[in-house]
Amino acid sequence: MPANVVVRDLSKRYGGIEAVRGVSFAIEAGEIFGLLGPNGAGKTTTLECLIGLRQPDGGEMEICGLDARRHPRDVKQKIGVALQTTSLQDKITPREALRMFGSFYHEHEAPPVLLERFSLGEKADAPFDTLSGGQRQRLALALAFVNRPSVVFLDEPTSGLDPFSRRELHRQILQMKQDGYTVLLTTHQLEEAGQLCDRIAIIDGGRIVATGAPRDLIAQSSGAPSVTLITKPALPADILAPLPGVRELQCDNGTARFRTDDAAATLAALTVVLRERRVELVELQVRKASLEDVFFRLTRADESGEAASP
Ligand code: ATP
Numbered sequence: 214m215p216a217n218v219v220v221r222d223l224s225k226r227y228g229g230i231e232a233v234r235g236v237s238f239a240i241e242a243g244e245i246f247g248l249l250g251p252n253g254a255g256k257t258t259t260l261e262c263l264i265g266l267r268q269p270d271g272g273e274m275e276i277c278g279l280d281a282r283r284h285p286r287d288v289k290q291k292i293g294v295a296l297q298t299t300s301l302q303d304k305i306t307p308r309e310a311l312r313m314f315g316s317f318y319h320e321h322e323a324p325p326v327l328l329e330r331f332s333l334g335e336k337a338d339a340p341f342d343t344l345s346g347g348q349r350q351r352l353a354l355a356l357a358f359v360n361r362p363s364v365v366f367l368d369e370p371t372s373g374l375d376p377f378s379r380r381e382l383h384r385q386i387l388q389m390k391q392d393g394y395t396v397l398l399t400t401h402q403l404e405e406a407g408q409l410c411d412r413i414a415i416i417d418g419g420r421i422v423a424t425g426a427p428r429d430l431i432a433q434s435s436g437a438p439s440v441t442l443i444t445k446p447a448l449p450a451d452i453l454a455p456l457p458g459v460r461e462l463q464c465d466n467g468t469a470r471f472r473t474d475d476a477a478a479t480l481a482a483l484t485v486v487l488r489e490r491r492v493e494l495v496e497l498q499v500r501k502a503s504l505e506d507v508f509f510r511l512t513r514a515d516e517s518g519e520a521a522s523p
Pocket of ligand 1: 231
């Protein structure tokens with residue numbers, strides 16, 4: 214399949230801050246591609262360079278075969294964009310906004326089609342300042358489709374939404390794929406990236422640190438399964454540490470957490486210990502390596518999701 218978006222060695226600095234440092238990736242036609250990274254990683258800056266909102270300092274960008282730096286106007290006809298927050302005039306209605314934005318393009322979709330597709334029929338004539346956060350996000354998506362784009366760029370499309378609105382938006386993004394659109398989205402939500410994206414690029418400190426299908430990145434990761442164990446009474450560290458496969462053991466407040474290189478051997482030995490010591494098993498969870506493990510291994514994100522200072 215031909216690549217719809219090609220980025221080569223993109224760089225962008227703001228004064229002394231190197232926000233994007235030599236980013237390269239390619240997105241095939243019909244793919245949902247995620248740029249995943251902690252706060253301040255350079256996701257939005259990369260996206261803003263691609264859509265012509267920022268002038269990069271270096272690198273090349275091709276969208277639908279067009280050089281995005283030399284032909285930004287032509288590129289704008291081919292792309293749809295939904296930014297993190299969409300501000301419109303307070304009293305404009307979704308129907309009016311869709312009609313007005315459509316008038317900026319040679320080709321445009323009729324408002325009723327988009328109102329229906331993004332479940333905005335009931336709010337078609339309601340002023341913008343009366344729409345909920347989820348309805349505003351759906352309107353932002355509808356506006357991104359007003360020019361019948363080939364490639365859609367979504368900057369953190371579900372940030373700030375409740376779980377229901379987020380699920381609805383996920384459904385709409387997956388529908389975009391079914392309808393054949395190419396989608397680039399940024400997110401720092403790992404679960405979202407895993408569910409929606411065919412491939413992701415993990416970006417950190419302005420550089421891409423891994424690219425691939427979420428499943429492949431997890432498979433390639435050396436992350437061993439993690440185990441959480443609660444017993445009554447608690448088993449001390451000197452009993453758990455020698456069990457086969459156990460490493461990175463932490464015991465606090467009666468809960469033991471560790472990784473295992475051989476889950477079957479660890480669990481078999483643990484069963485013997487529990488029986489011999491007549492200890493009651495309260496909780497035992499074995500979790501395979503996840504996208505979260507890959508993310509934390511490759512990025513400098515701490516537990517709060519903030520990037521560590523360079
Ligand atoms: P987030 O997930 O928090 O939105 P991000 O990955 O999208 O983060 P960017 O917004 O691209 O990251 O920011 C990358 C770096 O560039 C950060 O250090 C940020 O502080 C800096 N930065 C972004 N915009 C500007 C600006 N207009 N002026 C100066 N520095 C900026």
